[in-house]
Amino acid sequence: MGLRIEHITKQFGKQIVLDDVSLSMEDGEVVGLLGPNGAGKSTLMKVLVGLEKSTNPDAVVEVPERIGYLPERNPLYEEMYVREYLLFMARIGQVENPKERVEILIKRVGLTPEAHKRISQLSKGYRQRVGLAQALLGDPDLLILDEPTTGLDPNQLAEIRALIRQLGRDRMVILSTHILQEVKEMCDRVVILDHGQIKVDLPIKQIKDLETTFQQLTNYGE
Numbered sequence: 001m002g003l004r005i006e007h008i009t010k011q012f013g014k015q016i017v018l019d020d021v022s023l024s025m026e027d028g029e030v031v032g033l034l035g036p037n038g039a040g041k042s043t044l045m046k047v048l049v050g051l052e053k054s055t056n057p058d059a060v061v062e063v064p065e066r067i068g069y070l071p072e073r074n075p076l077y078e079e080m081y082v083r084e085y086l087l088f089m090a091r092i093g094q095v096e097n098p099k100e101r102v103e104i105l106i107k108r109v110g111l112t113p114e115a116h117k118r119i120s121q122l123s124k125g126y127r128q129r130v131g132l133a134q135a136l137l138g139d140p141d142l143l144i145l146d147e148p149t150t151g152l153d154p155n156q157l158a159e160i161r162a163l164i165r166q167l168g169r170d171r172m173v174i175l176s177t178h179i180l181q182e183v184k185e186m187c188d189r190v191v192i193l194d195h196g197q198i199k200v201d202l203p204i205k206q207i208k209d210l211e212t213t214f215q216q217l218t219n220y221g222e
Helices: 041-049 082-092 098-108 124-136 154-167 180-186 210-218
Strands: 003-012 015-025 030-034 060-062 067-070 142-146 172-177 189-194 197-203
Touching: 003 041, 015 041, 015 197, 030 041, 030 180, 041 067, 041 142, 041 172, 067 124, 082 098, 082 124, 098 124, 124 142, 124 154, 154 172, 154 180, 172 180, 180 210, 189 210, 197 210
Parallel strands: 030 172, 030 189, 067 142, 142 172
Antiparallel strands: 003 015, 003 060, 189 197
16 A cells, blocks of 8 residues: 555644645655755654644545654653563554564664663664664554654664665655755655645656755755
8 A cells, every 4th residue: 555645734823834735655665755944844744644634624644554653752761671662562552473573673673782771771873773663563564754863973874774775675664854865875756845845756866966956945054
């Protein structure tokens, strides 16, 4: 099952955060949702996961039942151990064979050397891996990642980017960022959002100069 949203509008008071947004995706696609701060990226993601509803009652939201979500501020129970926390979340989510699933994901996201530690002891990079593992517990068809690499050092960046590319081989991934290099390295397609409107929706290969395109469409840096 793919993803299809049409005519999504979101208004908070007089402020229009999303303005008639439409988007579709197919399996195995990694889409970079690119835009300056305040462009509406996080709000759009919250609509996709059901945390916000479109102000427009005629909007269409067709998304897979199984969705994994990593918010920008990754909420974790820091006093818990990594393995304990993931098992706890798996049981809450009624994941089938929770112990087996947790061990598979600990290995897949590269948490094996840290799995015995408390989350409070982990670096930012490993905390992001815990968040990714949690988002993957239900084997989602759609993985939504909001600014997943914020605050990572260069080594952590490379590792998380490689992991996200790998995850995008067998599911839909939407990656929100304001860092252009992220989109170049991880995404098949770029969607540029500014002031709540989609300005560009194209395969990354069709955009010759992403920096110039982004600056021209968003007036970024002015």
